[in-house]
């Protein structure tokens with residue numbers, strides 16, 4: 001702790017105060033090239049309640065982190081500031097505003113969930129590009145859609161959002177949501193006639209500024225529900241990214257956007273049947289190859305342009321029964337190299353003993369057991385054939 005005077009919280013009084021002048025009360029080197037600065041007042045919201053801190057600049061220094069300790073707000077900055085000097089501070093307004101949109105949106109959703117289902121918000125996370133929060137009860141998609149409709153109706157009503165510190169007497173008579181059992185210095189954020197919640201974070205001043213509330217996915221979490229949602233600019237950016245993706249897909253598939261899913265399902269089933277056809281053809285290749293081998297051959301070596309790993313193994317397992325030496329199955333070409341599996345026709349052969357010889361001769365990487373070696377070879381087909389002839 002570098003100072004004990006409580007910092008005046010400018011963001012408490014005005015969420016839209018994105019720049020300010022303040023006096024540097026202390027500046028202490030942290031020993032890692034960074035400095036901890038305490039001001040008499042600040043517009044930088046410190047990390048807390050699941051929300052990331054504001055970043056920006058103080059004088060010529062970058063603000064890298066902001067934490068609060070017993071009412072003193074400590075700014076971690078990139079360069080020293082003169083104690084006693086007045087400094088100009090500016091927070092990243094775009095990030096702050098979009099967090100205000102999202103935090104206010106979360107209050108609306110949580111207030112509605114509490115009103116309709118009696119569930120409490122028991123966790124909150126608001127970072128640089130995502131927001132999620134947890135409820136102590138299960139919400140299905142139909143429930144979330146209903147909440148989403150009502151939440152956006154509250155946005156369209158453009159209700160005032162106010163923050164205030166009620167007196168002890170007022171607080172005792174208030175019905176409000178709260179994650180913690182606070183008894184003093186409780187700041188209430190009120191959204192029109194819809195919600196009252198204890199909260200220390202900056203909010204928009206009217207619900208219309210939230211723009212849009214979109215509930216994304218929801219998962220079962222610790223006996224309740226974790227809900228991902230986006231509001232304001234994040235919701236717009238998310239919509240734009242999704243629209244771009246689905247627009248490209250509909251264009252590639254030559255169908256209307258609302259037909260993309262049907263077309264995709266159709267393509268998947270076509271893919272499944274093509275895979276089945278390929279598996280049947282590969283089985284025929286394996287049978288044909290095995291039938292063309294005379295029993296009792298010493299070493300065997302097979303090449304294929306494109307044979308999948310499962311078929312290569314199936315072929316090898318049957319081919320080793322027909323040879324007395326070493327059998328190799330290679331799939332690929334001289335340009336891209338070969339995927340291979342090498343097996344043995346006799347338990348007297350220890351392929352581990354051949355491993356380094358195989359790697360050197362075939363320019364291969366891989367490994368395996370005494371019974372089987374596998375990997376990728378960079379040597380060309382003729383070199384591989386010569387190697388098997390010499391064995």
Ligand SMILES: [Zn+2]
Pocket residue numbers: 103107197198199200201
């Ligand atoms: Zn809050």
